Structures are given as C-alpha cells and as structure tokens.
Amino acid sequence: MxxxxxxxxxxxxxxAPLGTISxxxxxxxxxxxxDGTVFAVVDAEAIYFKSDAESAPIWDSAGCPPFTFEGKDGETVxxxxRRAPDDVYDDADAMRQWAALGVEAGLRAPAKKPKASRRAR
Structure with a gap:
C-alpha cells in the first residue's frame, strides 16, 4: 500500500503555518x-495523527480509531x-487543528536514543 x-x-x-512539513x-x-517531529502517517486511504495518553480522550470522543496493521503472527496491532476526522480532507483549518494534536503528542514523546555505530562497539 x-x-x-x-x-x-x-x-x-x-x-505550512505550523512549521516545515516534510x-x-x-x-x-x-x-x-x-520541524523534524513525527506527527502523522499517510497511507493510500487516510491520514493518521499521532496520539498519546494526554490526547487519546479527544480522539476517542471524536470517534477516531487507531491505525492498525497485521503483525507477523497474524494478530492485529x-x-x-489515530485516523483523522473526515473534515481534514477539505478544510485546512480542521487539518491544522487535528494535526496540532499530533505535533504536540510527537513533542511529548521521549526522544529515541541514537543507535551505536559499528565502530563504537
């Protein structure tokens, strides 16, 4: 996909008003x-914004289900x-409102530790 x-x-x-989008x-x-912070996933059908414990109740109240996929063992992960509400696809203000929740969740997420280089081992 x-x-x-x-x-x-x-x-x-x-x-674009939120920052540099890549x-x-x-x-x-x-x-x-x-601005370098992961905040969304896009597949062939939808956009999904990052959520966390703080923003989950907002996504739940809007009826926005999580992005799922089938794991190696066949279980759904x-x-x-969270799948964005339908209005983000034709309303730039709605896109910014919901994306801002994703950016905020991304900023609250703990920073990943850099992988050790092979030379350092």
Whole structure:
C-alpha cells in the first residue's frame, strides 16, 4: 500500500503555518514530520495523527480509531496514530487543528536514543 501523494501535498500546503512539513516513505506508507517531529502517517486511504495518553480522550470522543496493521503472527496491532476526522480532507483549518494534536503528542514523546555505530562497539 502506497501513500496518497495528493493527500501528502494537501497536508503540506494546509500545515505550512505550523512549521516545515516534510515527508518520508516508510513501510508501504509514509510519515509526515513537522520541524523534524513525527506527527502523522499517510497511507493510500487516510491520514493518521499521532496520539498519546494526554490526547487519546479527544480522539476517542471524536470517534477516531487507531491505525492498525497485521503483525507477523497474524494478530492485529494498534498503533498510537489515530485516523483523522473526515473534515481534514477539505478544510485546512480542521487539518491544522487535528494535526496540532499530533505535533504536540510527537513533542511529548521521549526522544529515541541514537543507535551505536559499528565502530563504537
């Protein structure tokens, strides 16, 4: 499944006021970054914004399900990314409102430790 590039371009255009929006293909979909912070996943059908314990009640009350995929063992795995409400696809203000929740969750997430280089081992 590939990322919907028209949706990626719409997100970049709509979210420009939030910061520098960049995109990277990853695992058959794509990831959106705002000033280097991961805040969304885009697949062929939808955009999913990052959530966390603080923002989960907002996503739940809006009826936004998590992004899921089938794991290696055949079980469904739910992620911390939530499907965006339908209004983000044609309303730039709604896109910014919901994306801001994803950016905030991304900023609250603990920083990943850099991988040790082979030379350092």
């Amino acid at each position: 590939a990322a919907d590039m028209a949706l990626v371009e719409w997100a970049k255009e709509s979210l 995109f990277r293909r990853m695992m058959g979909a794509g990831v959106l970054y705002c 739910a992620t911390k990314f």
